[in-house]
Amino acid sequence: xxxxxxxxxxxxxxxxxxxxxxxxxxxxxxxxxxxxxxxxxxxxxxxxxxxxxxxxxxxxxxxxxxxxxxxxxxxxxxxxxxxxxxxxxxxxxxxxxxxxxxxxxxxxxxxxxxxxxxxxxxxxxxxxxxxxxxxxxxxxxxxxxxxxxxxxxxxxxxxxxxxxxxxxxxxxxxxxxxxxxxxxxxxxxxxxxxxxxxxxxxxxxxxxxxxxxxxxxxxxxxxxxxxxxxxxxxxxxxxxxxxxxxxxxxxxxxxxxxxxxxxxxxxxxxxxxxxxxxxxxxxxxxxxxxxxxxxxxxxxxxxxxxxxxxxxxxxxxxxxxxxxxxxxxxxxxxxxxxxxxxxxxxxxxxxxxxxxxxxxxxxxxxxxxxxxxxxxxxxxxxxxxxxxxxxxxxxxxxxxxxxxxxxxxxxxxxxxxxxxxxxxxxxxxxxxxxxxxxxxxxxxxxxxxxxxxxxxxxxxxxxxxxxxxxxxxxxxxxxxxxxxxx
Numbered sequence: 127x128x129x130x131x132x133x134x135x136x137x138x139x140x141x142x143x144x145x146x147x148x149x150x151x152x153x154x155x156x157x158x159x160x161x162x163x164x165x166x167x168x169x170x171x172x173x174x175x176x177x178x179x180x181x182x183x184x185x186x187x188x189x190x191x192x193x194x195x196x197x198x199x200x201x202x203x204x205x206x207x208x209x210x211x212x213x214x215x216x217x218x219x220x221x222x223x224x225x226x227x228x229x230x231x232x233x234x235x236x237x238x239x240x241x242x243x244x245x246x247x248x249x250x251x252x253x254x255x256x257x258x259x260x261x262x263x264x265x266x267x268x269x270x271x272x273x274x275x276x277x278x279x280x281x282x283x284x285x286x287x288x289x290x291x292x293x294x295x296x297x298x299x300x301x302x303x304x305x306x307x308x309x310x311x312x313x314x315x316x317x318x319x320x321x322x323x324x325x326x327x328x329x330x331x332x333x334x335x336x337x338x339x340x341x342x343x344x345x346x347x348x349x350x351x352x353x354x355x356x357x358x359x360x361x362x363x364x365x366x367x368x369x370x371x372x373x374x375x376x377x378x379x380x381x382x383x384x385x386x387x388x389x390x391x392x393x394x395x396x397x398x399x400x401x402x403x404x405x406x407x408x409x410x411x412x413x414x415x416x417x418x419x420x421x422x423x424x425x426x427x428x429x430x431x432x433x434x435x436x437x438x439x440x441x442x443x444x445x446x447x448x449x450x451x452x453x454x455x456x457x458x459x460x461x462x463x464x465x466x467x468x469x470x471x472x473x474x475x476x477x478x479x480x481x482x483x484x485x486x487x488x489x490x491x492x493x494x495x496x497x498x499x500x501x502x503x504x505x506x507x508x509x510x511x512x513x514x515x516x517x518x519x520x521x522x523x524x525x526x527x528x529x530x531x532x533x534x535x536x537x538x539x540x541x542x543x544x545x546x547x548x549x550x551x552x553x554x555x556x557x558x559x560x561x562x563x564x565x566x567x568x569x570x571x572x573x574x575x576x577x578x579x580x581x582x583x584x585x586x587x588x589x590x591x592x593x594x595x596x597x598x599x600x601x602x603x604x605x606x607x608x609x610x611x612x
Contacts, residue, residue, distance in 0.1 A: 127185065127236070127493035128486050130604065131521070133580075135238040136537035139180045140520045142168030144535060152340055153333035155535045156555045159345040162329050164240035164282040178525050182495035184238030191242040192235045195433055196222045198249040205257055206440045207447065217443060217463065221436040223470040224380075227477050228373045231433075234426035240282040241430060247279035248289050249433055252409065255293065256402055260300060266314045269297065273315035277322040284341070285416045290319075292412055296405045336554050339547070344555070347543040349421035361423045368428045372476035376469040381435060384442040384462055391458065395445050403441050409434040439466070501602045502526035508600070508610050509574040516567070516592065517576035518584065522606060528574075533558035533566055538580045560587060567592065571611075578607040 141157045146169040149155055151162045171183050200218035207214025225231055234241055251272045258268045276290040297315060302308040330337045352358050369378060385407075388395065397403065410431040417427035443466070446459040474481075490496055498521065506513060506526025515523035518538040520530040533556055534541060544552055544559030552558065558566045575593050577585045578601075589609075597609045 127189075127490075127495065128483050129236060130494055131181065131498055131519070132237050132239075133537055133539065135181065135184065136519055136521055137535070137539055138164065138238045138240070139168070139184050140524065140530070140535045140537070141165040142172060142184070143180055143524050144532070145169035146172040149532075150332060151329060152336040153329075154556065155532050156336075156340055156344070156540050156557050158340050158348070158536055158540055160240060161281045161284055161341075162326055163278055164243060166325075167243070168238070178527065179495065179499055180525055181238060181498060181521055182493070185236055185495055188236050188238060188242035191246040195242075195246050195249050196225065198246070198253050199225060199433060199437055202253050202256055202437050203440045205253070206444045210447070213447070214440075217440070217466060220466050220470040221439065224373070224377055224436045224466075224473050225433050227470075227473040227480055228377065228429070228432050229371050229477050230368055230374065230425055230429040232477065232480055234429035239426075241426065244279045244283045244286055245430060245433055247275040247282075248286065248409070249437070251275045251293060252406065252434070252437065255296075255405065260311070265311070269311065270314035270318040272297075273318035274322050277319040281322065281326045285419055288412050288416060289409060292405065292408055296401050299401055333554070339551055339555050343547075343551075344540055344543065346421070347546050348539065351543045351546075352422050358422045359424070361418060364423055364425060365417075365428065368425055373473040374428075374432070376472045377432070377435060380465060380469045381439060383465060384439055384446075387458060387462065388442040388445055391446075391449060395449055397445065406434075406438040406441055410438060497603070498522065499525050501606060502528075504600075504602075505574065505576060505606075505608050508598075508608070510611060512573060514570060514572050515574045515576060516572035516588065517579065519576060519579040519606070522576050522579070531558070531566065531570070531572075532556050533563075538584055542584065560584070563588070564591065573611050575609045576606055577609070578605045 137158065138160075141151060141155065142165040144155045145151060145165050151157050151165060157165065168180075168184050168187060171187065172180060175183065177183060199222050200215060203218030203221060204211055204214040207217065236242070254268045254272050254275075258265050272293060276286070276293055280286040280290050294312065294315060298308055298312055300308070300311065302311060349358075368374060413431040413434060414428075417423065417430065420427070443459070443462055446462050449458060486492060502522045502525035504526070505515070505522060506528040509515060509528055513523075513528040515528040515530060516534070517523055517530070518534060518541065520535055520537060523530045533544075535556075540555070540557045541559055541563075544557040545561045546559075547555070547557065549562075552562060572592065575588060575597075577589060579585075593609045594611075596612055598612070599607060599609050601607045
């Protein structure tokens with residue numbers, strides 16, 4: 127709640143607001159690079175609660191998901207160490223500390239992005255998979271739930287399809303008496319996936335070209351624009367910098383040590399549920415691959431593998447614990463457990479920012495979403511009817527009850543490259559760029575303009591061409607400046 131409002135949050139939240147108002151994603155407004163279930167989830171919460179604290183609700187969704195991810199981590203450890211529940215809980219808590227105090231996780235979590243919900247869906251699916259008894263009829267319900275969760279996550283963030291495919295392949299490879307039995311086991315997964323896919327497929331069918339432009343062409347043009355102005359990271363340099371931060375580095379070292387110990391002692395170990403072990407080991411690798419797929423890479427992408435990396439450690443720890451039943455090998459598990467505790471301590475001490483911010487949880491009036499809401503209400507109160515507000519931060523208009531330009535519902539993300547689209551493509555996607563903006567404003571002049579939320583090169587032309595000398599100006603804390611038509 128202390129994090130400043132992010133650029134991407136403007137698109138995520140505004141898309142949900144538009145859906146709550148009855149508009150259809152892709153067909154009626156742009157929503158770049160993402161699938162439709164996350165804005166549907168937020169829109170449903172906006173409608174059910176009747177609130178206009180859109181950013182606050184969106185961030186609370188992410189916070190709840192992050193808390194549930196921690197519970198999943200501890201729950202998976204407790205299940206794997208079922209005969210020794212207390213040991214499993216303690217190791218699970220150490221794993222949760224490695225997750226929470228990871229600097230990239232702290233940077234990425236809590237924003238109104240779809241990362242947190244996606245991570246929760248995959249983590250909950252892993253917990254369900256670990257707990258399946260393939261000899262009981264209840265397995266079909268667990269498998270159906272896994273299919274539904276993973277498809278739900280994929281229809282938020284399309285790259286999650288790789289994780290869903292991994293689960294499906296592992297599920298098909300589980301021991302069975304015949305091919306028919308394998309197909310019967312996988313059937314609930316497929317049925318649940320198809321049911322969850324019905325709504326997204328229907329949405330896409332309403333505007334297939336708009337969907338293609340939002341999911342493929344606009345991100346491609348945006349990536350090219352970022353490369354042209356030099357606002358991109360070198361993937362190797364960014365990855366190296368992130369993985370060598372203390373919190374991440376100790377996690378990598380611990381992972382290498384534990385899996386190397388299992389490999390070295392494999393002759394003495396009795397490895398059960400090898401396919402589950404393989405699934406847990408491959409999930410973090412899948413998400414590392416996912417982080418490398420986009421043309422532009424950001425550090426929050428490398429936060430996604432962390433929870434799956436800490437969960438994968440439960441398996442070598444469990445095998446070492448079983449091996450320690452023999453007196454001569456008890457030291458292996460003790461060394462591993464102490465190493466994990468020390469790594470958790472290093473992670474916490476090297477990144478105490480998490481603890482420093484904790485007191486702010488008790489001061490909600492200082493939360494960034496609450497402060498932004500107050501600014502938005504003041505802007506709307508000063509704006510004359512029809513309260514049409516021109517801004518690259520649409521939440522500053524919407525939370526106060528103002529109206530936005532649908533062409534700028536994604537903030538500046540699509541505005542930057544919209545002129546590279548053809549006129550017909552701009553019409554289909556409801557977008558506008560620097561060159562096409564004046565035409566858009568001819569019939570719908572703004573009642574107010576809010577600037578100071580984007581780079582000057584994007585806002586200066588608007589200040590010079592739209593705002594007149596007799597407009598009233600008010601500056602707000604943390605940057606925004608509002609100009610009101612007399």
